[in-house]
Amino acid sequence: MHIVLLSSCLFVGGLAQAANDLPGGGIDPQALNRHVQVLASDAFEGRAPATAGEQRTVDYLIEQFSAAGLEPGGDDGGWVQQVPLVRASTRGTPTAQLHIGAQTRALVNGQDITLQSLQPQAEIVLDNLPLVFVGHGIDAPERGWNDYKQQDLRGKIALVLINDADFHAEQPGAFDGRAVTYYGRWTYKYEEAARRGAAGVLIVHDTAAAAYPWATVRASGTSPLFDIQRPHAEAMAAHTPLRGWITPELAQELFAAAGQDFQALSRQAMQADFQPVALAGVGLSARLQLVQEPVQSRNVVARLRGSSHADEAVVISAHWDSYGIGQADAQGRTIRPGAVDNATGVAAVLELARVFAAGPVPQRSLYFVGFTAEEKGLLGANYFATHPPVALAKLAAVLNIEMFSPDGASADIASWGRGRVSLEADLAEAAKARGRYYSPDPDLEAGFFYRADHFAFARLGVPAITIGAGLDALDGGIEAGRQRRQAYFANCYHQACDGWDASWNPAGLAADTLLVYDLAQRLANSRHWPQWQAESEFAATRQASNDQRSP
Ligand SMILES: [Zn+2]
Numbered sequence: 001m002h003i004v005l006l007s008s009c010l011f012v013g014g015l016a017q018a019a020n021d022l023p024g025g026g027i028d029p030q031a032l033n034r035h036v037q038v039l040a041s042d043a044f045e046g047r048a049p050a051t052a053g054e055q056r057t058v059d060y061l062i063e064q065f066s067a068a069g070l071e072p073g074g075d076d077g078g079w080v081q082q083v084p085l086v087r088a089s090t091r092g093t094p095t096a097q098l099h100i101g102a103q104t105r106a107l108v109n110g111q112d113i114t115l116q117s118l119q120p121q122a123e124i125v126l127d128n129l130p131l132v133f134v135g136h137g138i139d140a141p142e143r144g145w146n147d148y149k150q151q152d153l154r155g156k157i158a159l160v161l162i163n164d165a166d167f168h169a170e171q172p173g174a175f176d177g178r179a180v181t182y183y184g185r186w187t188y189k190y191e192e193a194a195r196r197g198a199a200g201v202l203i204v205h206d207t208a209a210a211a212y213p214w215a216t217v218r219a220s221g222t223s224p225l226f227d228i229q230r231p232h233a234e235a236m237a238a239h240t241p242l243r244g245w246i247t248p249e250l251a252q253e254l255f256a257a258a259g260q261d262f263q264a265l266s267r268q269a270m271q272a273d274f275q276p277v278a279l280a281g282v283g284l285s286a287r288l289q290l291v292q293e294p295v296q297s298r299n300v301v302a303r304l305r306g307s308s309h310a311d312e313a314v315v316i317s318a319h320w321d322s323y324g325i326g327q328a329d330a331q332g333r334t335i336r337p338g339a340v341d342n343a344t345g346v347a348a349v350l351e352l353a354r355v356f357a358a359g360p361v362p363q364r365s366l367y368f369v370g371f372t373a374e375e376k377g378l379l380g381a382n383y384f385a386t387h388p389p390v391a392l393a394k395l396a397a398v399l400n401i402e403m404f405s406p407d408g409a410s411a412d413i414a415s416w417g418r419g420r421v422s423l424e425a426d427l428a429e430a431a432k433a434r435g436r437y438y439s440p441d442p443d444l445e446a447g448f449f450y451r452a453d454h455f456a457f458a459r460l461g462v463p464a465i466t467i468g469a470g471l472d473a474l475d476g477g478i479e480a481g482r483q484r485r486q487a488y489f490a491n492c493y494h495q496a497c498d499g500w501d502a503s504w505n506p507a508g509l510a511a512d513t514l515l516v517y518d519l520a521q522r523l524a525n526s527r528h529w530p531q532w533q534a535e536s537e538f539a540a541t542r543q544a545s546n547d548q549r550s551p
Contacts, residue, residue, distance in 0.1 A: 023359025027351055027514045029506035035064075035347035036406075036509075039320075040339035040500040047338055048324025049085065049226075049297040049373045057320050058298050061350070061370050065302035068354040073303030073367055073389055080298040083372055083383045084229035088118055091289040099128050099283040100257040113202070113246045114221025117288055118239040120232055124290065126157070126242055128283035129199055131254065133159045134276045135269030137192055137201070138183040142537065143174040144272060151276040153198035157242065157284055159251070160189050160201060163209035165270045167445075174272065179418060179444030182459075182537060186210075186245075187377070187450070193240050200242030200286070204251040211446045217245045226376035228383055229294060242286055258282045297321075297372040299380045301389065304356055306365040306524070313365040313390045314524045315398040316352055316516065318345025319374030319381070319453055323494050333496035340488065340498055345401035346370055348513040355517060362524035364396060371453050375494075381453035385460055392457075393545035397423055397523050397530045398464035400454040404512050405469035407484050408505035412439040412470030413515050417449020419458070420536040423465045423519075430518040436511070439470050461541030463530035467516055469508060527551060 038044070038060065045053035062079045065072075072079040094115035096107040107113045117124050135147035137160030145165070164184040166175040175181050182188050186203055193201035207213050221244060230238065246254075248262075255262035258279035268274050300320070306312065322338025337343070353368040367389065371380035381400075388395065402416065413431050415424055418441060428438035441448060449455065454464035471481035492498040523530065529549050532539035 022355055022514075022517065024355045024357075027355060027510045027517060029510035031354070032344075032347045032351055032509040032513060033504055033506040035350050036339055036343040036504070037500045039343035039346060040337035042335055042337075044337070046324040046335045047320055047322040049321050049376065050087075050295040051324055053324060054297060054321075054372070057370075058300055061300040061320065061346070064350045065300070065353055065368065068302075068350075069357045070302040070304055070353055070368065073301035073369075074299070079300055079302065081301050081384060081387065083297045083299055083380050085295045085297055085373060085376075085379060086120075086227050086229050087224050087293045087295045088227065089224040089291050090116070091291050094286065094288040096284060096286040098254070099285065101281055107250070110218045110222050112250045114217060114244040115286055115288055116221060116225055116243050117241055117290055118225050118227050118235070118243070119241050119290075120235045120292055121241070122290060124241045124286065124288040126199060126284065126286045128285050130156050131159055131279040131282055131284060132156050132276050133255070133260075133265060133279065135274045136161045136164050136183070137189045138164060139192060140174070140183055142540075145174050147269070147274060147276070148196065149275055153193065153196045155199055157200035157202060158193045158196075158198045159246075159254070159279075160193070160203050161209070161266060161269060162186060162189075162203050162206055167209045168266075169270045173270070180447035180450075182450050185447055185450045190240065190243050191238075193243075194238055198240050200244075200284075201240050202243075203245045205245050205247055214247060221245055226295070226373060226379055228379055242288070254279055254282055297380065299372055299384050300370040301384075302353055302368040303389070304353075304361060304366040304368075306363050307361045308363045310365050311390060312394045312396055313367055314396050314520055315367045315369055315457075316349055316401070316520055317369040317371055317381070317398060317453060318342050318349045318401040319372070320346050320370040321372050321375055321380070322498075323375060326496075329496040331496070336494060336496055337499045339500040340406060341403050341493065342374070342401075343500070344404035344406070344509055347509065348401045348404060348516060351513055352517055352520065356520070362521065364524040365390065366520065366524055374453050378453050378456045381456035385456045385462070391548065392460055392462055393548035395457070395462045396526075398454050398457045398462055399423070399516055399520055400452060400464065400466040401516060402452050402466050402468050405508040406500075406504040406506075407473060407475070407481075407508060409474050409508040409511045410470040410481060411472040411474060412437050413512055414439045414441060414468050414470050416452050416454075416466040416468055417441050417447065418444055419449060419465050420533040421458075421463045421465060422530045422533075423463055426522065426530070427465070427467065427515065427519055430515050430522070433518065434511075434515060436515070439472070442471070458538050459541075461532075461538050461545065463532060463542070467512070469512060
């Protein structure tokens, strides 16, 4: 209790100081609150990509950036970067049959299995293909791990476990214990199976290891998929013909039918010497009719050109998209307004743009970016990262913002996942200078490092973090903060309930935005380059471009 009081006092002092020493009158809590109110209003229809809500959102961002006096930083001297997307849905319900010896039984999409495809084809037909269990489906040379060994997956369907070999293990092993690495994410499993030319990949669901229930798998597994538009051959190579999930009950049945023990093989898959196992006598057929439609969406990009090192840059970003209009909730609401997720982040980017534009121009360029289609798989950020306005080698850092808190200020600030990047220590220092502190992500098992837009840059080696709210509420401490967050995730996250109302206390939005200002200000006026720690999976990629960065 005593400690909480002490940190609160320091914090109030820090905030008072903040108002005086920033350009443009400093970070304005009311401006942040107003931006959220507007972006989360019904007129914006939940800000889904490629809807009227997108147009409103893009217009609003351009208007604000322009009023702040920034330069356009998008395509051809404009404010937007076009992001060509493909929406892939299934026509009718996909069907699948399980073949066990001479017997065949139909599987129910959404109930036993989810069946999807991002391959650009009108129809996918798989006829009685063999199934191979490949453990966690991980090839991680730097961790001395390869689940595939010599297994050839062409013409076969890979069965993989979600998460990685450490999740259910008693001792931490090659994969950092229960904290999930990228190798544990479903996105990785799909990518790796595609690299190996598999005809399909099915993930065996596990509520604990996935961090969500089958209902979540079913909801996304029966919804349209989005991808960046790519050349046909590239899209064919990037995706397996079939992808999906199966229930653990179905997995048990498949393994038993092949005379194998699913539990025993899952335990073997915790060891590096695991060998893939073909499920003899078991086959899967599937048929999916596909519809691909091109869809245009946009990132909104503003720039403040650096005074002395304009070719070097810091990106400050947040995704503008939310879930649009869906089925009515219990109160009959259909719009998912995405107020916390992520109008708060966008509001912070707008306010940072205004304050930076009002002050002395930093040495490095600053880019203020609203990304599209984060909720569809970080697509806007991936597009920006692969079509960047400055060379990635000279992108010093990406400071992405997600889900600041409407419940007032906290003593701490957080970043998502354990990034093993110097930006985390920099953020801690910035917090300390304002009488606050940095909290490492308390929930590494949820894999948040891989679930926000900064990851699109991290995977290409650019030092990047997503900054989010802390839990140590000035009003009630950590326990109260945790309870509010749990209530939000249980009731409002991605739902109609994630709205703005007049009860919001924007003090936390302002305090957290101020720390991003301090951090960005320091990075943009430094000759120092942020670094990955040696054990980071992204360090080697960054090092490959070391000679392009002058000290
Ligand atoms: Zn978000």
